Amino acid sequence: MRARPGQRSGEDLRGAAGARSADDRLPAAARELGLPSARLVADGLPYGDWLVAVFERWRSARPRETRVRLFNEIIRQLCGSPSRSESIGLAPVAVVVVETDGGIEQIDTLKSAYDGATRTPLHVLRNSFDEALFEPAIVARQIGRDALSETCLSCDLAGICGGGLYPHRYRSGSGFRNPSVYSRDLYRLITHIRSALREELAAPASRPSPAEA
Structure with missing residues (x-):
């Protein structure tokens, strides 16, 4: 499912369709072309805010209704495991x-x-x-941090975000050695999930954590 700011929390729509697994993907974009029109909202993070809202809906569901790959992979990495998705993290891409x-x-x-x-x-x-x-x-897609831009390397979430989805980094002249065009949105989502995970881990054991998804 592609992120569309302004849409209802995607969990409701997936649940109505009976989907048990989904992957929230940001729309195709690149540094070269700029962001989709929704990003023109002044001083806002429409994609980051929308994904945070979906995460909170997903997190609150008891029992868990849907597996959302993006959220699961971020949580895996925050818990110390490598990513299994090209959309996030520094794991080598092993597909041609x-x-x-x-x-x-x-x-x-x-x-x-x-x-x-x-x-x-x-x-x-x-x-x-x-x-x-x-x-x-x-x-370039096998060497992890060595392929990241200086901006990404200076970020405290470089190891989790991994620069974002590779196509979202492209700009003529510097190629793919740039932050994702959605870097601020990803930072918003990852820091929110990190805070939520810390909250869950500090809560009484009777409350399931998002890592149980």
Whole structure:
């Protein structure tokens, strides 16, 4: 489900549809193109605030109605485990795509950054998948903090956010070595979840924590 500020808390809509698992994704955007129009709200964090509202609705549900991957992965990392999602964290991306013409490319989410962002010179008839590990564009997604911008490295949440979804960082001239175009929204969400987790851990044992989702 894509984040749409102004929409009702997404948990209600997912529950009505009978969904047991969902992934709240921020809309396609990049430093190069700027943010979707909702971001033009003066001095606001519409996506961050919306996701916090969804988190609070999700957190308060007893029993838990839906697994929301973004929230679960943030909680996993705050508890010391690595992320299992490319949207958040510093875990290496271990996936390539074989196109119908045999070309070996990076994953399709990169297509929102610029034309040709997924392409490599590799082909299944000429190259092995091991060779893909030496392609500079793919290497950049395996090296964690070393691929982050100076701005990200100076952030106290760098290890949790991981710079955000890779396509959201693109800007011509500096490539993907930028903070996510949603960096402030992600900071808002992650710090809120961190505070909620601390509150839950300090509460009496009878109250389930969000980590039990």
